[in-house]
Amino acid sequence: MTGITSPRPDRGWRLFVRTVIARAYPRIIGQQRERAWIFFETFLPFVATCGYVFVYRAMRAPEDYIGFAVVGGAMTAFWLNIMWNMSAQLYWEKENGNLPLYIMAPNSLMAILLGMALGGMLATSLRAGVILLLGTWLFHVPFAVASFTQLFAVFLLTMVALYGLGILFASLFLLFGRDAWQVAMALQEPVYFISGFYFPIRSFGFAIAWMASILPLTLGLDAMRQLVFASGPSTPT
């Protein structure tokens, strides 16, 4: 084309890494260019968190409960990202014509999915961080972190499980199109309720808590709360 010999294109793991980074790029850079997310994806979940904080304060609940609500509010950002970005993404890629280009490129579709997940995770971490910092600052959340290593490991494991679920949802959305979308919409509020975003899940009793544990977020949240609060979440007082 330009008379200059080009090096052989990467294949194997190098191509995999290139694909992951390239597909994560629009997610991360898009956030910088679409500032509306600050309101919709940070302020709105934060308002819900505030609601729970005021209820707990009115009930004179232990201070750790304020922390439960703030951490839950931060993690809501990841769940919203899974439901409305990650899950619907392949469906939209198909609608706008990107999916055929992804499939016919010599890369792995798994690298595309991983790029989508990593991009979403990094972008959402920023939102979750904002909610966490704002909540901690406004409501004076008393953190007592037992082990930062364990906390990071639990967070990472939760993310892997959560975004794995997102990849599964993405495939289902693609397969069933709008039908799956309606199911996800119908599930949104019940999932909020049973995954213990704003209260300890064991308040429901063992059977329901056990069933709710099918959601990676439920277990992850529970474990993280045990690691960051002195009382832990599992013993409602």
Add this chain to the structure above:
Amino acid sequence: MTNPSAIKTENLGRVYKVRRAKKGEAKERVALVDVNLEVKPGEFFGLLGPNGAGKTTLIKILVTLLAPTTGRAFVAGYDVLQQPEAVRPSINMVSGGESSGYGLLTVRENLWMFGQFYGLDNQTTFRRIDHLLEVMGLKDRAHTKTSDLSTGLRQKMNIIRGFLTEPQVIFLDEPTLGLDVSASREVRQFIRHWVTEQPQRTVLLTTHYMAEADELCDRVAIINAGKVLACDSPSNLKRNLQHEAIFHLEVSPLQNDVLSTFNQLPGVRQVTHTARDGHSELELSLEADDALSGVVHTLTVHHARLLNLQKREPTLEDVFVDRVGVSMAEAEKAEQP
């Protein structure tokens, strides 16, 4: 396989199962029937047919997006069904009216992203992007967000995306669809130049613009209702019609009953009619010039006024009418439910 064809299909067929919305029963729709084609490396090959003829289905099979129901297909010497991973590094595709990429990214960022999916290093990617942006007249839009581009400019970006990876075989599915005359001309010039730069570069172009196929293609296959009806160079296809006399007539608006009488006239092989604003256009294919007198007489009997009459050389449109029996526009109308 020694010296393989760029593209080869053997008895290729595809049947879609269309599920009915209410009853849930599957209905079959035949998209391709026993397609046998061979495209040599370096060839500019055209697939000409109306919407719904099976062109896009054929391309989807060749680019490994769709499995054939019957037969086999090879691209760059590899079986598209058995060895898709071997086919993919050698190909790319551009479709007309596609809106690929992300609106929030700039033109340069979108192109970089697609380059990464093919394993190109950053230096090579950006060198090629800058070169292609310049050639396509998009250099000043390199840092414009894709969502801010017009349809024509966005299609130019898509075309650059397809050529960025320097594929051995490129599939262009109606690449000039929706472009204005000037942009279409630029795109055609670019494609023609690209294919002649290196002798092994192969293009498969689908189009329903006859002039585009005539201008660009070394060989053309005429496809309708999933079947390949003819395959040869545009000049050979037209030469086969040279023994016929082809006339273009413009007359005052005609009634349908007049049209049916033309086909019964001696020496008249084909008549296609297009209703225009305030007049009718007739394309006549006659066995000899003297058959025209019968047509003119019929027009006079039906009080139709002759506005314009031209004898002309056969075009690919005439070849299409000769092979299919109706014009491209009529074939497209017939395809619509």
